[in-house]
Amino acid sequence: xxxxxxxxxxxxxxxxxxxxxxxxxxxxxxxxxxxxxxxxxxxxxxxxxxxxxxxxxxxxxxxxxxxxxxxxxxxxxxxxxxxxxxxxxxxxxxxxxxxxxxxxxxxxxxxxxxxxxxxxxxxxxxxxxxxxxxxxxxxxxxxxxxxxxxxxxxxxxxxxxxxxxxxxxxxxxxxxxxxxxxxxxxxxxxxxxxxxxxxxxxxxxxxxxxxxxxxxxxxxxxxxxxxxxxxxxxxxxxxxxxxxxxxxxxxxxxxxxxxxxxxxxxxxxxxxxxxxxxxxxxxxxxxxxxxxxxxxxxxxxxxxxx
Amino acid sequence: xxxxxxxxxxxxxxxxxxxxxxxxxxxxxxxxxxxxxxxxxxxxxxxxxxxxxxxxxxxxxxxxxxxxxxxxxxxxxxxxxxxxxxxxxxxxxxxxxxxxxxxxxxxxxxxxxxxxxxxxxxxxxxxxxxxxxxxxxxxxxxxxxxxxxxxxxxxxxxxxxxxxxxxxxxxxxxxxxxxxxxxxxxxxxxxxxxxxxxxxxxxxxxxxxxxxxxxxxxxxxxxxxxxxxxxxxxxxxxxxxxxxxxxxxxxxxxxxxxxxxxxxxxxxxxxxxxxxxxxxxxxxxxxxxxxxxxxxxxxxxxxxxx
Numbered sequence: 159x160x161x162x163x164x165x166x167x168x169x170x171x172x173x174x175x176x177x178x179x180x181x182x183x184x185x186x187x188x189x190x191x192x193x194x195x196x197x198x199x200x201x202x203x204x205x206x207x208x209x210x211x212x213x214x215x216x217x218x219x220x221x222x223x224x225x226x227x228x229x230x231x232x233x234x235x236x237x238x239x240x241x242x243x244x245x246x247x248x249x250x251x252x253x254x255x256x257x258x259x260x261x262x263x264x265x266x267x268x269x270x271x272x273x274x275x276x277x278x279x280x281x282x283x284x285x286x287x288x289x290x291x292x293x294x295x296x297x298x299x300x301x302x303x304x305x306x307x308x309x310x311x312x313x314x315x316x317x318x319x320x321x322x323x324x325x326x327x328x329x330x331x332x333x334x335x336x337x338x339x340x341x342x343x344x345x346x347x348x349x350x351x352x353x354x355x356x357x358x359x360x361x362x363x364x365x366x367x368x369x370x371x372x373x374x375x376x377x378x379x380x381x382x383x384x385x386x387x388x389x390x391x392x393x394x395x396x397x398x399x400x401x402x403x404x405x406x407x408x409x410x411x412x413x414x415x416x417x418x419x420x421x422x423x424x425x426x427x428x429x430x431x432x433x434x435x436x437x438x439x440x441x442x443x444x445x446x447x448x449x450x451x452x453x454x455x456x457x458x459x460x461x462x463x464x
Numbered sequence: 465x466x467x468x469x470x471x472x473x474x475x476x477x478x479x480x481x482x483x484x485x486x487x488x489x490x491x492x493x494x495x496x497x498x499x500x501x502x503x504x505x506x507x508x509x510x511x512x513x514x515x516x517x518x519x520x521x522x523x524x525x526x527x528x529x530x531x532x533x534x535x536x537x538x539x540x541x542x543x544x545x546x547x548x549x550x551x552x553x554x555x556x557x558x559x560x561x562x563x564x565x566x567x568x569x570x571x572x573x574x575x576x577x578x579x580x581x582x583x584x585x586x587x588x589x590x591x592x593x594x595x596x597x598x599x600x601x602x603x604x605x606x607x608x609x610x611x612x613x614x615x616x617x618x619x620x621x622x623x624x625x626x627x628x629x630x631x632x633x634x635x636x637x638x639x640x641x642x643x644x645x646x647x648x649x650x651x652x653x654x655x656x657x658x659x660x661x662x663x664x665x666x667x668x669x670x671x672x673x674x675x676x677x678x679x680x681x682x683x684x685x686x687x688x689x690x691x692x693x694x695x696x697x698x699x700x701x702x703x704x705x706x707x708x709x710x711x712x713x714x715x716x717x718x719x720x721x722x723x724x725x726x727x728x729x730x731x732x733x734x735x736x737x738x739x740x741x742x743x744x745x746x747x748x749x750x751x752x753x754x755x756x757x758x759x760x761x762x763x764x765x766x767x768x769x770x
Contacts, residue, residue, distance in 0.1 A: 179666045310670035311663065316685060318673045349655045352691070357617065359665040360485045364616035366669050367624045370676035379622060385658070 160195045162267055165464045166260030167304075167457050168245045169252035170328060170422050171296035174383040174413040175361035179309050181252075181300035184328060186454035189256045190464070191220070192240040193264030199236040201225055201261075208243035219254045220261035223285025227262045230281065231272050237265050246450075249332045250416035255297035256461075258285025263302060263461040275460070278302050279317055290339065297416065304460030306369055322456035323372040327431035329409070331400060331438045332420045334448045337393050342417035345389045354384045374410060374426040381411020381424065394419045395445045403441035409434045428455070466501045468573055471770045472566030473610075473763050474551045475558035476634060476728050477602035480689040480719040481667035485615050487558075487606035490634060492760035495562045496770070497526070498546040499570030505542040507531055507567075514549035525560045526567035529591025533568045536587070537578050543571050552756075555638045556722035561603035562767075564591025569608060569767040581766070584608050585623055596645065603722065610766030612675055628762035629678040633737035635715070637706060637744050638726045640754040643699050648723040651695045660690045680716060680732040687717020687730065700725045701751045709747035715740045734761070 167188035173180040189208075196202075201224045203213045215221030220239050228237070239261060245253040262281040266273050273281075282298035295317060299307035303319040310316040364380030367373070391397040391414065404412040404423035408430040412423035423438065425431040431453050442449055473494035479486040495514075502508075507530045509519045521527030526545050534543070545567060551559040568587040572579050579587075588604035601623060605613040609625040616622040670686030673679070697703040697720065710718040710729035714736040718729035729744065731737040737759050748755055 176665075176669070178662045179669060308666070308669045308673060310666045310673075310682075310686060316670065316682075318670060318682065320673065346658060348658055350658050350661055352652060352654055352656050355656055355661040355664065355691075356484045358661065359482075359668045360614070360616045362665045363482070363485060363614045363668050363672050364622065364624060366672040367614060367616075367626065367676070370673070376616075376622075376624065380616060385661075 159268060161192065162264055162463050163190060163192050164260055164264050164461060166191055166256035166461050167301055169255060169297045169300045170330065171252065171416040172386065172414065173365065174381045174387065174411060175358050175365055177383070177386045178294070178296060180306065180365070181296045182306045182322065182328065183300040183304045183457040183460050184251070184330070184452070184454040185457035187245060187251065187330070187452045189244050189260060190242040191260040191264060193261070193268060194238040195268045196236050196238055199234070201228065201236060202238050203241065204238045205240040206243070209247060211241070211243070219285040219289050220257040222288045223258035223282050224261040224265050226284035227265055227273065227281040231269055233269055235269070237268070246332065248336055250418045250420040251330060251332065252297035252301055252416065254289030255282065255286055255301045258282040259298050259301035259461050261285065267463065275303055276317060280315055300460070302460050305456065305458045308366065320366065320369045322458050323369065323374065325427045326456045327425045327428055328454050328456060329404070329423045329425065329431050329435045329438060330415060330420050330452045330454070331442060332450045333394065333442065333445070335395070335419050337418045339417055342390055342393060345393070346386065347389065350385050357384050377424070378410030381413065383413055387413055390414055390418060394421065395447060396442055397421060399441040400438050403437040404434050407434045407437040465574060467498065468570055468769050469496060469498050470566055470570050470767060472497055472562035472767050473607055475561060475603045475606045476636065477558065477722040478692065478720065479671065480687045480693065480717060481664050481671055483689070483692045484600070484602060486612065486668070486671070487602045488612045488628065488634065489606040489610045489763040489766050490557070490636070490758070490760040491763035493551060493557065493636070493758045495550050495566060496548040497566040497570060499567070499574060500544040501574045502542050502544055505540070507534065507542060508544050509547065510544045511546040512549070515553060517547070517549070525591040525595050526563040528594045529564035529588050530567040530571050532590035533571055533579065533587040537575055539575055541575070543574070552638065554642055556724045556726040557636060557638065558603035558607060558722065560595030561588065561592055561607045564588040565604050565607035565767050567591065573769065581609055582623060586621055606766065608766050611762065611764045614672065626672065626675045628764050629675065629680065631733045632762045633731045633734055634760050634762060635710070635729045635731065635737050635741045635744060636721060636726050636758045636760070637748060638756045639700065639748065639751070641701070641725050643723065643725045645723055648696055648699060651699070652692065653695065656691050663690050683730070684716030687719065689719055693719055696720055696724060700727065701753060702748055703727060705747040706744050709743040710740050713740045713743040
């Protein structure tokens with residue numbers, strides 16, 4: 159096997175109560191990449207469609223992530239990478255993570271899997287760092303591992319994968335506006351009340367328990383955010399209207415995907431997801447802002463060969 | 465059945481990263497109570513041994529909790545309660561909770577179980593409120609339900625019981641000193657850094673995941689507290705020495721039980737618990753302060769008939 163085509167899924171990070179630690183993997187939305195094993199060492203980005211991204215390996219998220227893996231593997235081979243972006247940059251559903259995860263997943267496959275999926279997360283973080291300025295794993299972990307992921311901590315990296323309950327669907331509404339990462343960071347107070355922190359970690363505990371016990375109601379009760387969402391939601395026009403529409407139409411919970419601007423809702427079953435999707439569209443329409451909307455089962459596999 | 469004798473276990477609340485939300489139930493340490501169904505309505509405390517506690521129903525934790533249940537049940541019967549305290553007041557292992565849980569559990573049994581165990585937690589909290597001034601569930605929940613409990617939130621009360629991994633043992637060292645609740649509250653900063661809060665909820669997520677997957681190592685990695693323990697540990701002489709001794713001798717984790725002064729360690733298996741217990745004794749001995757030490761399997765049943 160010298161060439162593979164892979165699907166690099168979009169991801170939702172934070173998930174209300176899980177700021178900076180939780181993420182989930184989507185199925186219906188993602189990039190495609192073609193990875194080719196060649197005799198020349200190093201990594202060459204041969205083609206990019208769907209986005210205006212740097213072709214130079216060291217300036218490209220996929221290139222940097224792939225090089226981190228190659229250096230660790232001490233491989234005699236090199237790789238060519240084609241990137242076909244479908245996830246829009248700045249959408250808040252892990253566009254750069256998909257590229258980073260895809261590169262390390264694909265190269266690892268073509269090398270005969272010298273690394274475990276958990277180890278791949280580490281290399282993918284190097285690519286993520288190029289895009290975001292810091293090595294965080296809340297999008298690359300679910301993108302590589304699939305399902306839900308908890309990043310317990312970073313010293314050393316400790317990622318726990320949690321299988322998604324079978325019937326969990328996500329709806330993601332992506333308004334075509336730019337929310338600068340610097341803005342979404344700046345609105346966060348570096349201090350929080352102990353009271354709110356306790357509420358938040360009680361809910362995170364409930365979310366994790368709900369996922370393990372496949373208790374959809376508990377998952378829904380736990381999808382609350384008393385810290386980050388109140389500070390950030392004004393950056394997203396009609397956020398409250400869209401969230402309320404989702405909840406009133408049967409969503410288990412809803413919130414900001416990553417640092418925004420995408421708004422997500424989680425639903426028990428595809429039928430409810432369809433109704434919720436329609437209600438979110440209606441609630442966003444009067445902003446006049448163009449948007450995409452996606453419905454996707456939670457993807458328990460992560461990045462995969464297609 | 466008109467009379468039962470019950471075991472009302474001690475409990476450990478907080479569990480490092482789970483401040484105000486987590487607790488576990490012990491087996492080797494607890495009070496005994498005798499509950500008797502009588503024709504006269506209301507509750508009479510007929511005997512208390514092992515502690516100097518009020519005999520008046522409305523001033524007694526067991527009495528208040530029992531009355532809360534009786535009022536809701538609209539029972540035609542009354543109950544006599546004997547309390548044989550073994551858990552010392554102010555030890556930080558749920559002395560008042562044991563009395564509250566025992567009363568509601570026993571009365572519920574004699575009434576033919578009109579309430580679920582989860583409902584009993586609500587009544588037991590009324591007794592706890594008499595003792596501590598606020599209706600919290602982090603000790604009464606594990607005392608009633610057994611195993612580990614997560615109190616997700618209070619509006620409405622949402623308690624999740626998590627079965628304990630089979631081989632989990634706790635060691636509890638109770639120094640005979642008084643730590644005033646007002647002091648242990650006063651040292652807590654009402655504001656915490658968002659960074660520390662994220663570390664804390666990452667660890668709480670890891671603890672819950674470790675419990676569901678019976679991953680002892682993950683439980684151990686997660687038993688960290690970057691918020692409360694650093695603020696409170698100076699109230700307990702030789703806390704660091706005892707904790708370090710426990711960790712160096714194989715404990716998965718160690719910390720302050722409840723608001724202290726008891727120090728607990730969790731261990732994988734009885735053999736390690738015995739070694740850890742000895743090391744904690746040695747590390748406490750040079751304080752010259754008298755202490756008790758208990759080794760107990762985590763009790764997955766909770767309060768029970770004996």
